[in-house]
Amino acid sequence: MSLSISLIVNGAAQTVALDDPRVTLLDLLRERLDLTGTKKGCDRGQCGACTVLVDGRRINSCLALAASLDGAEVLTIEGIARGDALHPVQAAFIAHDGFQCGFCTPGQIMSAIGMIVEGQAGDDPERVREGMSGNLCRCGAYAGIVAAVLEAQRTLAETERRNAA
Amino acid sequence: MNRFDYVRPASIADAIAAAAVPGSAYLAAGTNLIDLMKGGVSRPERLVDVTRLPGLDRIERLPDGSVRIGALVRNADLAHDADFARSFPAVAEALLSGASGQLRNAATVGGNLLQRTRCGYFYDVAAACNKRQPGAGCDARGGENRLHAILGWSDACIATHPSDFCVPLAALDAVVEIEGRNGRREIAVEALHRLPGDTPDQETVLEPGDLIVALRLSGKSARFADHARYLKVRERTSYAFAVVSAAAALRIENGVMQDARLALGGVAAKPWRARAAEAVLAGRIPDAAAFRDAGVAALADAKPSGDNAFKIVLAQRVIARALALAAAGTPERMPALPASPFASVAGALYNA
16 A cells, blocks of 8 residues: 655655554654654653654654554654754753753753743643653763753744734 | 554544544553553554544533543643633642653643543563453452552552542542433542453443543532542652542532542542542541541552552541641642642741
8 A cells, every 4th residue: 555645854845655654753754854853762652852843832752653654744852943043942952951862852942842832831830840851861961951942942932022013 | 562553533423433443542641552452462553642622622611610621731821821710720730740841741631531440460572461461360369569559449450540630630520521322421539440350451431432531520519628638658759650549529618628628649540439438538627636536547548459548548538638638738839749648848848
């Protein structure tokens, strides 16, 4: 069985022919579109390294069948900077040492972007920790991650206020 | 993962016809099914993708005051629906205590009702499991079983149902709407899952092709909204399944519990409605003695299935705490750590 799916990935339309419906969104991104920024950690929905935004919402791409997402808009770590200008969440992770080895970082950053959009955590570090609990960091950079997310959230809110004014 | 055919029907009738063929399975978000397929635990020959079926993604208020939730509504969307969370706060709290932000954004209402046990021997295809392979035996019986069932288990199976969502649903008399080959019918959530008996492979009362299309909570159940909590003890603070959990809902008038609803999670192969405990509570003053008596009544028939006698005492304590929290009143804002027994402020007393 052959099926063809269309996705918008980081703003660009992509049509991919799948010879097998077993392909997950994660494998499609990494193996078919060469977008290897999204990481394969556990591949079972337990670690969050594969987090991407689908239609603006963070999900685990390892547990999503690509065929089922036909027509969706996907945002990965490769699509968030504006040229050389880092996304505020990326900049905050560097400023606050939100990583050590870096393997979980693309998933952490995409999860943080999704969580900020969800708007449930506010400036409460406990709510940020709870909201980010689907992303494991084996280096234990959690303190820096929480500080980075809180700062990025403030930066994004300020930018929004300035743009609205 | 085994090879399978993928079909995406456009109507409910087409979906039912496709899924009634032996070897077929419904696919919604896939957060449980794809994981099981990667491990070779589930090996469907055909996936029937229901995510594009029209009309199943709405939360509706019906004229009789009940709320109807489409089977494709995502867990996060239901939990954060302000109107729903106000009417059924224990359900919202249970949803937010389950899984992670990413999984809640994907997982659906229908899928949550039908999620499979997290018993490690069910997941390990090298282990004997009567649920996965009828007649094979049960390696959990002599294995690592401190988290297994204490109520309703059998010699054939001691697995538990992992859902948080289902626990307050069972307590609040929620009903599932099912479309099948013989039309539409309704089943109480409490009657949806089966106890294992000699056939632990038969987990629900659903027939081949049956599709859960919606879930309904009555306006009557919303009368518990002022005193409704979910409490979940886990082995880590967040992103873990329940060791034991409880949904408690009270109607308190003139200082007396007029009516009580109580259900347990993590203790049996189904969400466990504790009707004997509800009867103990009705008409009493909400105090520690009443809550303790409720715990004793709820666990009267419990027995350990392995190294898990501690769960009986733990369940009694979780019940007493959940009832105390419910009696204190539903918090205005969702706690920072939903359903957690831990305070979110260091050094603070949880109940202070």
